């Protein structure tokens with residue numbers, strides 16, 4: 001898991017805080033896609049409603065593809081929250097775009113992959129947010145099963161959980177993100193957007209998210 005530009009990581013963290021994408025609810029925890037319960041939720045979907053932030057993220061993702069995966073032939077979003085960001089980045093890159101559902105449709109064409117990913121394509125997966133990595137890595141498996149090569153994953157944000165790091169290592173896929181949890185907390189503290197008590201609570205959670213989840 002790599003943040004390639006610390007200055008951009010801080011800028012993206014500040015933008016997420018500014019558009020109120022980040023919520024803290026320690027006494028009424030969020031349930032994540034993985035089933036983990038958490039005191040924090042980062043709703044990157046709201047960035048689509050803020051043009052300046054949306055552009056910052058799209059430019060950042062496109063730059064990641066140019067720098068890390070110049071051989072990419074397709075940009076593929078993970079349904080649903082990764083789709084729009086993949087489309088915005090693909091448009092800037094002039095590359096084909098597709099998206100991958102969590103499961104194949106049970107009607108219509110029965111597709112899991114929408115748009116075209118041909119055998120031999122070199123695909124960069126786009127996700128909005130990485131917690132355990134389960135969603136995007138399942139989507140990557142569908143792309144591989146279609147005969148394409150997955151070069152790696154890019155995302156707006158990662159919690160940097162050990163479970164996520166292990167999952168990417170096991171899948172043999174590199175992950176590059178625009179920002180991450182440590183940067184978010186640092187910027188939130190510097191800007192006075194979280195109190196010392198909230199920082200301490202988040203620190204307890206991030207030291208062992210599974211234990212925190214089990215206890216809540």
Ligand SMILES: O=P(O)(O)OC[C@H]1O[C@H](OP(=O)(O)OP(=O)(O)O)[C@H](O)[C@@H]1O
Nearest residue numbers: 033034079080081130131132133134135
């Ligand atoms: O790394 P993971 O543990 O898989 O968690 C992250 C995933 O969870 C969220 O999706 P969600 O399932 O809430 O659906 P959505 O994208 O349709 O909003 C998010 O958009 C990621 O896809």
Ligand SMILES: O=C(O)c1cc(=O)[nH]c(=O)[nH]1
Nearest residue numbers: 032033040041042043131
């Ligand atoms: O793991 C998740 O489901 C998740 C966490 C988070 O902070 N934001 C989000 O959209 N999903």
